[in-house]
Amino acid sequence: MEDQIVRITSRLVAPFIQVYGIYVILHGHLSPGGGFSGGAIFGASLVLVALSFNLEVGAKQISHATASVLESGGALGFVITGLVGVAVGANFLANRAAGFPLGETGEFFSAGAIFIITAFLGVKVASTIVTLFYNIIEGEDKSGDAH
Amino acid sequence: MVDVLTEVLNVLLLLFLVVCAIAVAQIRDMLSAVIVFASFGLIMAIVWQQLSSPDVAMVEAALGTGVTTLLLIAAISKTRRAE
Numbered sequence: 001m002e003d004q005i006v007r008i009t010s011r012l013v014a015p016f017i018q019v020y021g022i023y024v025i026l027h028g029h030l031s032p033g034g035g036f037s038g039g040a041i042f043g044a045s046l047v048l049v050a051l052s053f054n055l056e057v058g059a060k061q062i063s064h065a066t067a068s069v070l071e072s073g074g075a076l077g078f079v080i081t082g083l084v085g086v087a088v089g090a091n092f093l094a095n096r097a098a099g100f101p102l103g104e105t106g107e108f109f110s111a112g113a114i115f116i117i118t119a120f121l122g123v124k125v126a127s128t129i130v131t132l133f134y135n136i137i138e139g140e141d142k143s144g145d146a147h
Numbered sequence: 148m149v150d151v152l153t154e155v156l157n158v159l160l161l162l163f164l165v166v167c168a169i170a171v172a173q174i175r176d177m178l179s180a181v182i183v184f185a186s187f188g189l190i191m192a193i194v195w196q197q198l199s200s201p202d203v204a205m206v207e208a209a210l211g212t213g214v215t216t217l218l219l220i221a222a223i224s225k226t227r228r229a230e
Contacts, residue, residue: 024205032201040209047217129214137221 003052010052017045025122029111035121042122043129050133064138067130074124081116093117157197163190177228181219188212 021042028034050058062070085094093113096102100112109115167187174180188211195204 033205034202037202037205037209040206040214044209044213044217047214051217051221133218133221136218137225139225 006052010048014045014049017048018042021045021122021126025118026108026115028118028122029114030106030108035118036125039122039125040129043126046126046130047133050130050137055137062127062130064131064134067127067134070123070127071131074120074122074127077120078117078124081113081120084113153197157194160190160194160197164194175229177223178220181216181223184219185212185216188215 021038021040021044023038024031024033024041025035025038028038046058046062049061082093085098086092088094088098090097095112095114098113101109102112103110164187167183167190170183171180171187174183188207191211192204192208195201195207
């Protein structure tokens with residue numbers, strides 16, 4: 001798919017998709033969306049660039065190994081954030097009981113641990129989608145050629 | 148009057164969904180089928196919004212229309228295009 005129009009369009013659109021994905025992730029506790037939706041949007045933009053150019057350009061953004069590490073790191077961060085509650089003496093994934101500052105309702109910093117958990121969830125989902133794409137495109141031979 | 152127009156819009160969207168679903172199964176060209184499936188997902192996202200669940204609509208627009216299409220196109224580029 002050596003198409004100039006597809007390349008220029010995806011190169012122009014990708015930053016806006018990524019900003020929107022980060023917005024959906026960070027406002028997960030205030031508006032519809034959250035870690036899963038925002039992570040899917042962000043991961044889709046990375047896959048879009050890797051598919052419309054080639055795998056070398058995609059690997060310059062985020063390589064297969066980096067995506068795998070981020071995938072595990074997102075899940076690990078989720079569990080560690082949950083274990084903070086256990087360490088303080090409350091339940092797993094406790095929010096106010098674990099001492100997270102709740103802030104004012106409706107403000108950006110207003111949900112304590114939910115904000116942190118959603119961010120880790122977004123990283124996890126985005127890197128999972130990128131890993132899925134690399135697993136399909138590389139296949140068994142790992143030739144590194146997308147087309 | 149507004150309610151009637153909304154009902155007409157909903158029926159039109161659902162009709163388009165049925166047409167898209169049948170077309171995906173009938174089209175022999177894989178790439179065309181994937182594009183029609185993407186439009187199915189887009190209409191489905193609007194239907195979720197009409198059913199007042201914007202959260203699901205957002206996931207449907209991102210996953211059902213975006214990621215599924217990209218992964219299927221990647222799969223087509225690794226195999227052949229005609230059925």
